[in-house]
Amino acid sequence: MRWGLGRERYRVAPGVYAVGTPNDRSPVLISANYKMSFDILRRSLDGLDAWILAIDTKGINVWCAAGKGTFSTREIVHRVKSCALERTVSHRTLIVPQLGAPGVAAQQVKHDCGFSVVYGPVRAMDLKAFLAADMHATAHMRQVTFSTLDRLVLTPVELTSMLKPALWATLALFIGGGIGPDLFSFATAWNRGTVALGSLLSGIIAGAVAVPVLLPWIPGRAFAFKGALFGLLVSLLMLTGIGTSSSLPENLALLLALPAVSSYCAMNFTGSTTFTSPSGVEKEMRYAIPGQLAALLLAGACWIGAAF
């Protein structure tokens, strides 16, 4: 699951679910129909009596679905009406996860179906305390965190998303590796291609795994910068490891290409964080992408040139 494979099948049917033995006064919690979120919610309510209303978010988690408009005012209102929730409970309150708020206008839900929205805590684990405190969330419950573990579990999906571009890059590296004085040689293509592939993979791992995990400790604010900086460190370490076996243009190619790849991968991690703004991402991309492209082209020129 964490690799982002087969997520399409990972959903629950929208509708009303019972936790424990709820009655008409039990709280109603709104959930996305992403099975991972749904199961965490159900588990965190263990021992309580409550209703869960799963709305159709196409199997996407609450926060992403709210950003994309599937976890929405319209879908909540639609689901409340089609499930005849007013006949299941006597109260008129819905507990909506706080991270669903970007897609839900509380005042509109009230207007359209008569149910008031109370925003629950960010994390399901705080739900029992929230309910016990008469649906009051502390400041801590309202804030999103981004721990090292949070970042670590996100790295597999980063790697998966790099798979397709990496395959194309590999193909290009083996073709480029064969170009030389005798036009094209399969032997050199293999030799130089595998070395280049090693650098590519190091760059991807640096940017898509190491930078996310080490995020707070790498200097700088822009992710592209952090990625480039860490990539430079990795390429310098690799060069000291290789020693003198490679030529100067080849070393230069490594010093340019690996940080560029790492920078690109790190920049893509902005989409998974809990604190980056679209305006900020666009700002850093505006100077990072030309830089990454220039570094890659220059590296390619150095590398092919080194064969002659």
Next chain:
Amino acid sequence: MSKLRYLENVTTLKLNRDVCVGCGMCLNVCPHAVFVLVRNKAVINDLNRCMECGACAVNCPVAALSVKAGVGCASAIIYGWLTGKEPSCDCGGGSDCC
């Protein structure tokens, strides 16, 4: 978390204090404690922590808040640049990529 901060002075978040009725909804929905209530009106306390999720503006009953919310992944922004459309994750209906 307090250590993780992103670029300064980029957010599009704006608050019109004259319109604010002090209901506190923005404090409830903001995941980064950007707002505080001062003398029964919302105040932006830490602007640079805003990640432009848009929750505050959508839930403000008097439209005192505005923010250009959107998808924050790099691939979505590249898609937006190339097609001239709004940034969108190219992930179809079923997958989760943002």
